[in-house]
Amino acid sequence: MGQAEIGLIGLGTMGAMLALNIAEKGFDIAVWNRTTATTRAFHAGAGELAERIVPTETLEALVAAIKPPRAIILMVPAGPVVDDEIAKLTPLLSPGDMIIDAGNANFHDTDRRAAAAAKGGPRFLGIGVSGGEEGARHGPSIMGGGEKADWDRVAHILRAIAAQYEGVPCATHMGPGGAGHFVKAVHNGIEYADMQMIAEVYGAMRDGLGMAAEEIAAVFRRWNEGPLHSYLVEISSEVAAARDPIGGGPMLDMILDRAGQKGTGRWTAIEAQLLAAPITVIEAAVAARNLSARLDERQAGEALFGAAPQRLPAGMAGGLTIDGLEQALICGKILCYAQGFAMIGAAAKAFDWPLPLPEIARVWRAGCIIRSAMLNDMATALTGAPERNLMFAPAFAEKLKATHGALRQAVSVATLNGLPMPALSAGLAYFDMMRTARSTANMIQGQRDFFGAHGFDRLDGANSHHGPWGSHAAG
Ligand code: NDP
Numbered sequence: 001m002g003q004a005e006i007g008l009i010g011l012g013t014m015g016a017m018l019a020l021n022i023a024e025k026g027f028d029i030a031v032w033n034r035t036t037a038t039t040r041a042f043h044a045g046a047g048e049l050a051e052r053i054v055p056t057e058t059l060e061a062l063v064a065a066i067k068p069p070r071a072i073i074l075m076v077p078a079g080p081v082v083d084d085e086i087a088k089l090t091p092l093l094s095p096g097d098m099i100i101d102a103g104n105a106n107f108h109d110t111d112r113r114a115a116a117a118a119k120g121g122p123r124f125l126g127i128g129v130s131g132g133e134e135g136a137r138h139g140p141s142i143m144g145g146g147e148k149a150d151w152d153r154v155a156h157i158l159r160a161i162a163a164q165y166e167g168v169p170c171a172t173h174m175g176p177g178g179a180g181h182f183v184k185a186v187h188n189g190i191e192y193a194d195m196q197m198i199a200e201v202y203g204a205m206r207d208g209l210g211m212a213a214e215e216i217a218a219v220f221r222r223w224n225e226g227p228l229h230s231y232l233v234e235i236s237s238e239v240a241a242a243r244d245p246i247g248g249g250p251m252l253d254m255i256l257d258r259a260g261q262k263g264t265g266r267w268t269a270i271e272a273q274l275l276a277a278p279i280t281v282i283e284a285a286v287a288a289r290n291l292s293a294r295l296d297e298r299q300a301g302e303a304l305f306g307a308a309p310q311r312l313p314a315g316m317a318g319g320l321t322i323d324g325l326e327q328a329l330i331c332g333k334i335l336c337y338a339q340g341f342a343m344i345g346a347a348a349k350a351f352d353w354p355l356p357l358p359e360i361a362r363v364w365r366a367g368c369i370i371r372s373a374m375l376n377d378m379a380t381a382l383t384g385a386p387e388r389n390l391m392f393a394p395a396f397a398e399k400l401k402a403t404h405g406a407l408r409q410a411v412s413v414a415t416l417n418g419l420p421m422p423a424l425s426a427g428l429a430y431f432d433m434m435r436t437a438r439s440t441a442n443m444i445q446g447q448r449d450f451f452g453a454h455g456f457d458r459l460d461g462a463n464s465h466h467g468p469w470g471s472h473a474a475g
Pocket of ligand 1: 011076104132
């Protein structure tokens, strides 16, 4: 083998699978890992792909093994480790060589690194990779950020290893600097929300309707055949169906209800606030994970206030049906994605990034965790009208008209019976606010003018922009 086409640093869960994927697509790849034993074990276990993989034991050897101008993927933990690796690699590289951070970087870090690259040093791309271990091995969804010319240099490799949706690779350049990692963060925020909404309807079935895990598995399996067809609904049915290898009962019933996170949902929520972009469903999902972690307090709360009913009274259960929950989930999902895409649109304006919304929906159709049938329709709806909120696209407006009643029914019955549905409730409130032409913000404006003389616009267009508060106003 001559020099490799590309290099990769970090043979952990994701890096190892990406390297095998790259080799399988016919590209020779040189790899290096901090722990040499891992590199050796990886190469030894690569089977027939080993002949396309060059294992190296020093960074110098890695660099020497790659054809110039070089491209080296970093698949290491986000944060300072990425900066360390860039600092170690930089003196070894030649002009035109490129570092590609494929981890879950905060997009502000990627912006900073891209700006440093623009001032000299190696070229730099930040790419968001979604799909977990399986995706990395057989086809992830790839959201690229950086200079377009740098992306174009490696796009043939990234498109080849990406998931394919009806022959179209799920790998797209989103814009300069941190654009790719920004889109990945919003993807992860939507992932949090999708998972939370599924967990909420699971709760309605478990605690409201008293259904057993295997019955719930069957419901998710059936839903996965319809409009909710998606990876997350599919795996939810498998999680609910699995048996505990120790006790023999449903695995789900033995899993501690304390959700972990790596913080990408939180980044999305923080960024949405900075952009003044309402993503209330995602925010509710992030908060729900944080609340789930407070197990001791929840236990104390249950002891003090009493648990929510374990099962709805017979009369109430009639208001909560499996079909109704399916419709509610469809409605919540549309509203959540409408918020997420609107946030991306706000970022495109604020950061002057292209962020092609229909393309983003397209790269999410396969390979990534939020892949679903609905994303194809969203890509169609966003094409030609990317600035329009998805909820106003005719196809989705019709779906919302058909399902918001079910969402209201599910949230109302759940709320009356103490079953929390924070993400679905947030979606419903967003829907109601978005169809209220005369909101209650006139009161906010009156209050602001009273205490701070901030002024207000009048409905009749008259000139007075302050209220008659006189000496009562605090000023
Ligand atoms: P792992 O923990 O499995 O692997 C981490 C890799 O980084 C290992 O090769 C490790 O080397 C190396 N590493 C750790 N610390 C250092 C260091 N200080 N210096 C040099 N190398 C170091 O992580 P993942 O593969 O899961 O994740 C990698 C990146 O991909 C992260 O940014 C993650 O957020 C992102 N990601 C992960 C996904 C997933 O599903 N796991 C999905 C999408 C993105 P060593 O063998 O020596 O420990």
